[in-house]
Amino acid sequence: MPPHSPLAPPSQDDSPPAAGADDGASPSRPSPDRTASSDDDAFSYAAELKRKALHILALVVPLGMGWLGTNGALVLLAPATLLAVGADVLRAHSAPFARFIRSVFGPLMRREEMPPPGSGVVVNGATSVLLGATVLTLFFPIAVAASVFAMTMIADAAAALVGRRVGQHRWPGSTHTVEGSLAFVGAGMLVVAAAPALSLPVGALGVFIAAVVEAAPLPVNDNIRVPLAAALAVTLVQVGILGEAVQWGWVGSLW
Numbered sequence: 001m002p003p004h005s006p007l008a009p010p011s012q013d014d015s016p017p018a019a020g021a022d023d024g025a026s027p028s029r030p031s032p033d034r035t036a037s038s039d040d041d042a043f044s045y046a047a048e049l050k051r052k053a054l055h056i057l058a059l060v061v062p063l064g065m066g067w068l069g070t071n072g073a074l075v076l077l078a079p080a081t082l083l084a085v086g087a088d089v090l091r092a093h094s095a096p097f098a099r100f101i102r103s104v105f106g107p108l109m110r111r112e113e114m115p116p117p118g119s120g121v122v123v124n125g126a127t128s129v130l131l132g133a134t135v136l137t138l139f140f141p142i143a144v145a146a147s148v149f150a151m152t153m154i155a156d157a158a159a160a161l162v163g164r165r166v167g168q169h170r171w172p173g174s175t176h177t178v179e180g181s182l183a184f185v186g187a188g189m190l191v192v193a194a195a196p197a198l199s200l201p202v203g204a205l206g207v208f209i210a211a212v213v214e215a216a217p218l219p220v221n222d223n224i225r226v227p228l229a230a231a232l233a234v235t236l237v238q239v240g241i242l243g244e245a246v247q248w249g250w251v252g253s254l255w
Helices: 038-042 045-057 060-093 095-108 125-139 142-166 178-194 200-215 222-241
Strands: none
Touching (some): 045 142, 125 142, 125 222, 142 178, 142 222
16 A cells, blocks of 8 residues: 555554663664654654543544434534545645645554645544545444444553553564553453443453554554444344344434
8 A cells, every 4th residue: 555545554553662772772873673654653652641531532422422313413424524535635636735634633643644635535533534424424323333433442542542651562574562452451451341232242352353453554544444444343233143133324214
């Protein structure tokens, strides 16, 4: 996939800060376990805290999905998603608009989310959240979609903050850390335990699948791939093993 594909994920957000010159490491010889990108290093932990605080505030999205139902949620999500995608396309082709977005949201955006105009369209984190919510609402039962989306948002924030602060052991081939994944599972289990739409065993399966997909170095943005994988696993178990009758989102209502 091209480096600036719309679905290209941002650099790993639970990578621990790399060792620097202030801890005795030579600038020309980084420590052997330094595999995080320079983009991660440039995006400070304070900025990560602010970004994940907005991530938590965005829980209004899954809460609204559950409250409004499938059709009501799509009435709001579809135009909001189109507007966000349109803004990403516009800033990829308009230098003045790109400068405006950078001036307003730049401190909360990672470097790879702000490519120079003319270098390709890159979907930012907020847009990917809306895309993920819209796709979930289109294809999955709204109770599952809302529960899984809330779980992945909270678990992702926990993984990023814990992984960057105390993460020391990276998964092979990934910049995600074992510590971040453990935080993901812990936070995710707390959410599914409180979610009335999911039984604990089924919810636990969704958390495990989400944690694996979140840590895997896959090309699709994690705000899209992680909730989709978890929702698919949960719904397949509900239908195929438990024999529950479910409506597969808005698309299912057309059948």
